[in-house]
Amino acid sequence: MxxxxxxxxxxxxxxxxxxxxxxxxxxxxxxxxxxxxxxxxxxxxxxxxxxxxxxxxxxxxxxxxxxxxxxxxxxxxxxxxxxxxxxxxxxxxxxxxxxxxxxxxxxxxxxxxxxxxxxxxxxxxxxxxxxxxxxxxxxxxxxxxxxxxxxxxxxxxxxxxxxxxxxxxxxxxxxxxxxxxxxxxxxxxxxxIPEGARRGRFDDGFGPLLHGQPPLRPAHGVAVVHFTGRRPFHPVRLHKAVDVLLDGVVRTRGRVWLAGQPDVALWLESAGGGLNVGNLGPWLAAVDDWSEYPAERRAIASAVWDPHYGDRSQELVVITASAVPDEITSALREALVTDEELALADELEFVDPFTGWHDEVEDR
Known part of the structure; x- marks a missing residue:
């Protein structure tokens, strides 16, 4: 056995x-x-x-x-x-x-x-x-x-x-x-232990991030920040903004889309003062043949598909202990590219502190 x-x-x-x-x-x-x-x-x-x-x-x-x-x-x-x-x-x-x-x-x-x-x-x-x-x-x-x-x-x-x-x-x-x-x-x-427990299973990095439906209302100063966006981060401004994720924060997990790296989905994860950035692989918008990808991922991508950006998006879940949620949301929002930068994204060369900083994340 x-x-x-x-x-x-x-x-x-x-x-x-x-x-x-x-x-x-x-x-x-x-x-x-x-x-x-x-x-x-x-x-x-x-x-x-x-x-x-x-x-x-x-x-x-x-x-x-x-x-x-x-x-x-x-x-x-x-x-x-x-x-x-x-x-x-x-x-x-x-x-x-x-x-x-x-x-x-x-x-x-x-x-x-x-x-x-x-x-x-x-x-x-x-x-x-x-x-x-x-x-x-x-x-x-x-x-x-x-x-x-x-x-x-x-x-x-x-x-x-x-x-x-x-x-x-x-x-x-x-x-x-x-x-x-x-x-x-x-x-x-x-x-x-309820149905739906992990029992050793891994979350899909392209799947839902709010595993187990955690309470979203603040309690005892603890809050959940669920940040989403449909435009890329400016890599330099995001690099500066990550400081807000390292003070008074228990956990950050999620997908990141960077200007200058339009084909690659990055995985950002922090705990306390420690931070990791990994490579999840390509967005399906950058892939011609979807057949090798799981059916659930294809279904999720289709459900959120944007005519211009495809499945590219930002999604981060932050659990705070003493940090101010509005300050986290504001810092991340300000790190997104502006309308002018977005219009010129194909022509601009973005300085990217994240290039070469991340490793491949296997089966996240």
């Missing part, structure tokens, strides 16, 4: 994975420690039995490809995987597509005392002593926000009940049931 996994992630130390394992009869518990990955050493426990692995290349992808994936296939049945913070659940699920392993659920552990500060800060993993390898430039915010956003269920640890944290999680991961660690009933939590 194939393998079914429960992934448990979280930046802080916790024993939630062990409780999930104890509540899942017949399951196997797998845990990795990547603190010495830069030296090519990975420590792995399977039901408490330690194995020290030496990898020729100390990197996260090698750990997945050479150890975790074949291990999961070999174990079969139900496996609970306690992820090292350096192994983000989204990256693990992306890798699992290549093997006979099904994701039953992804559980994120959120510390009430530290999560919101982590999610809006700019500390790197390396500065916290959590970097997987030399040169790991990921921020703590990118990791903790990604863990919660990709979760099918959330377990809250620590005391207190911050309404701001609750409002952020309502908008970041609206479908995920949340339970307190001190009163955790694992079977009940797993049963509460």
């Amino acid at each position: 194939g393998t079914e996994v429960l992934l448990v992630s979280g930046l802080a130390r916790h024993d939630v994975a062990e409780e999930v394992w104890r509540a899942t009869p017949g399951s196997v518990l797998v845990r990795h420690d990547l603190r010495d990955l830069a030296q090519g050493v990975v420590r792995r426990w399977v039901d408490g039995e330690l194995t020290v692995l030496e990898l020729a290349h100390g990197c996260v992808s090698c750990t997945l490809r050479l150890d975790l994936l074949p291990l999961l296939e070999r174990l079969g049945g139900r496996v609970v995987v306690h992820l090292d913070p350096a192994l983000e659940p989204e990256a693990v699920c992306f890798a699992l597509r290549e093997v006979d392993v099904r994701v039953h659920a992804v559980i994120a552990v959120v510390d009430r005392a530290t999560w919101l500060a982590d999610a809006t800060g700019d500390d790197t993993l390396a500065e916290r002593g959590l970097g997987a390898v030399d040169g790991d430039e990921r921020t703590v915010a990118q990791v903790v926000v990604g863990q919660a956003e990709f979760a099918d269920a959330i377990v809250l640890t620590g005391g207190g009940g911050d309404p701001v944290l609750g409002a952020v999680l309502d908008r970041l991961s609206p479908l995920a049931p949340r339970r307190d660690r001190d009163r955790l009933d694992v079977p009940e939590l797993l049963a509460a």
